Amino acid sequence: MKSHTTCLALIGCLCGVASAQSNVTIYGIADAGxxxxxxxxxxxxSRVSSGVGSGSRLGFKGKxxxxxxxxxxxxxxxxYNIDTGSAGQGGLLFGRQAFVGLSGxxxxxxxxxxxxPLYTTLRDVVDPFESGLAGNVNNIIPGNTRVDNMVEYKTPRYAGFAADVAYGAGEAAGDSARNRTLGAALSYADGPLNVTLTNHIKENADASDSARYSLVVAKYKVGAFSVDFAHGVTHGLAGARSKDxxxxxxxxxxxxTVLASYIRHDDQTAANKDAHQWAVAYLYGLSKRTDLYLSYGHIDNRNGAxxxxxNGTDxxxxxxxxxxxxxxRF
Incomplete structure (x- = not known):
């Protein structure tokens, strides 16, 4: 009887594990160009590269x-790098994302x-290239892609408005401001229109200076077309200043699908290291999950810029x- 009860208990545990696993999704992207x-x-x-359109990845997510x-x-x-089989992000096990949380x-x-929040805004709202391919906005605008030790809170969307607030702990002994990251975004989305205001602050190693980037973006969709616009202001380290x-x-x-963008970088310092980028791309969808791409980007650097x-990885x-x-995509 005891053995029978034990077997039932084990079966119950296995069923519980199977039920929990059914809520886990395995996904990824294999991209080579x-x-x-x-x-x-x-x-x-000239080279064969991985993650040109979108960084090659293998992920697990669940709820x-x-x-x-x-x-x-x-x-x-x-x-990961599909051209060599090596790990991306400097060899980190989960270098792209690794987080846990609660929602309600x-x-x-x-x-x-x-x-x-800044990177998410650039990728999802303003950049037609979605931070991939030649000509993506991160060639010129600092996306500050990932933040370690970050606590993020996202509000529900109410009457079209939503907010995103993030704090990345610097974890330096004796001074919590060292290497600290602060970020926030406020967005309004209603039908074809999306407007977002975002701000990003990164303290340096001894908290004596900080880099700040503010950005306002707008996207409007009508039929087969969408138009994106952004204006950003940078106050960088050691007095660096620019507008994008x-x-x-x-x-x-x-x-x-045809993509195109133009970026104007206006250096506000005496060096006047301006830059202009033009880019265009064509994507052909073989299916909902597989596409071919051709992309071209050119930057006109001035005064030593x-x-x-x-692209999406390099x-x-x-x-x-x-x-x-x-x-x-799988």
Whole structure:
């Protein structure tokens, strides 16, 4: 009888594990392309690269209903280089994202390595290239992509408005301001219109100075077209100052998508290291999960500016880049 009871208990535990696992999703992106870069100090470069359109990744995410509208959630995302099989993000196990949190009717709070509100705004609202391919906005605008030790709170959307507040602990002994990151975004979305105001602050190692970036963006969709605009102001370390303007557009019909953008970087210091970027891309969807891409980006650097044309994974080596490749989502 005791043995029979034990077997039933074990079966119950296994069923519980299976039920919990049914709430876990395994997903990823396999992206590889041929990249050619010109205009760099070392000359032209051609290579097979990983994560050109979107960083190649393998992820796990899940959600558990705790009752009364409360849920627990997590996400673990590993980046890898499909061209060599090596780990991305400097070899970190879950270098792309790693967080856990709770969500309910009052919003969601999460803790871990996460995307900053500034980066999310750039990727999702203003950049037609979604921070990938030659010509993405992060070639010129500092996206401050991921923040370690971050606590993030996102409100529900009410009457079109929503807020996102983040704090990244510097974890330096004796002074909590060292290496600290602060971020916030306020957005309004109603039908085809999305307007977002975001701010990002990063303290330096001894808290004697900080880099601050403020950005206002707008996206408007009508039929097969969407238009994006952004204006940003940077107050960087050691007195660096600049203004950035972005104008982008997307046209999509059937399997065809065309992307284009223009970025103007206005250096406000005496050095006047301005830059202008033009970019265009064509995507052809073979299916809902697989597409082919062709992208071109060029930066006109002035007065010693040294911005390079990168893609979804690499920062690039020259002021001109061309990408052609395939991306599969699973």
């Amino acid at each position: 041929i990249v050619r870069e010109t205009g760099g100090a070392a000359g032209s470069v 558990e209903d705790l009752g009364d509208g409360l849920s627990a959630f997590f996400q673990l995302e590993n980046g 009717k009052y919003g969601a709070i999460s803790l871990g390595r996460q995307y900053s 303007d972005v104008l982008g557009g997307t046209w999509s019909t059937g399997p065809h 040294a911005y390079t044309v990168g 920062t690039g080596t020259g002021n001109t880049g061309t990408d052609i490749g395939i991306r599969h």
